[in-house]
Amino acid sequence: MMNIINTKAFVLKKKNSGDTSLIVHLFSIDYGKIIVIAKGARNIKSKYHGYFEQFSLLNIHINYKEGRPYHYLNFAEYIDPFWKMKNNSVAVLYASVIIEVVYKTQNYYSESSIFKLLNAIFIEMNDSQTSPQYLHWYFFIHFFKINGFGYNLEFCNHCGKKLVKGKISTIDGYLLCENCSKNNNSDLNFNDEILNIFRFMYKKHPKKMINIQCDEKNKNMIDQLIWNTLKIHFDNMKNLKSILTLKKVIY
Ligand SMILES: [Zn+2]
Known part of the structure; x- marks a missing residue:
């Protein structure tokens, strides 16, 4: 069963995936450590470009499936970028x-x-x-x-x-x-x-x-x-x- 969940999370680290995507390791308040795939996030035109820098605190919505090693990102916004x-x-x-x-x-x-x-x-x-x-x-x-x-x-x-x-x-x-x-x-x-x-x-x-x-x-x-x-x-x-x-x- 897949459902959309919403949680707050810190970016721990990120890795490139494919041509434009990112694999992001996050520490979330509700689910502990989670791995999220942000499709197209490295694309210059992506609205998430630059969001997934280490230390950023984000509000995220993801397609969460219990037991799966990673989940897909639906939406992200800054809570605090800690610039x-x-x-x-x-x-x-x-x-x-x-x-x-x-x-x-x-x-x-x-x-x-x-x-x-x-x-x-x-x-x-x-x-x-x-x-x-x-x-x-x-x-x-x-x-x-x-x-x-x-x-x-x-x-x-x-x-x-x-x-x-x-x-x-x-x-x-x-x-x-x-x-x-x-x-x-x-x-x-x-x-x-x-x-x-x-x-x-x-x-x-x-x-x-x-x-x-x-x-x-x-x-x-x-x-x-x-x-x-x-x-x-x-x-x-x-x-x-x-x-x-x-x-x-x-x-
Ligand atoms: Zn002593």
Whole structure:
């Protein structure tokens, strides 16, 4: 049974198909990840020309058939093209990490909390002066929590002592106090400033992230902590292209 469905979706990536068509991978609020064929969308005269750029948020109507690997596009319109974000090269680097992780982790069922989180972060990356790096931390801190492996910021996961500083366990991604991480030879350290930034992110709206104060050393360490947490929890996160690109440009 085929029916026309309507949903909101972010463009994750696109590939050419035939002479003028596109195969578009989308992350939708109602159906999770979906693949849509947009016939003739590469044609200069197509009304959809340029719509399917990565990061665009679209309202789409598609011929949806459950169980089929792809669906045909009927109609698309912009909800938000995020032009300012797309034209900010630093924002593009950090947004690309988010999009690559969403592409590699989301399935073909609805994950509306992650969709809403992504939307909130992209709105800030587009409309505010907040550092895209901070906003990408915010996304991941909450992404980990939604997936059931959020950081416990208060107590050491091994001994239960109040956390002040320590290291992240490279085995299970938990935060360990100084004493419990003595034999842990990772160089992923956290201190009370980093803990406070994470606490602030747990509690506040993305709009408030503009108030974060962080020195360069802690900024780099938070990137490492977050990217390593990703690697620990997802097998396919070892060599993210977007992170390699970001490291080349930023570091
Ligand atoms: Zn401990």
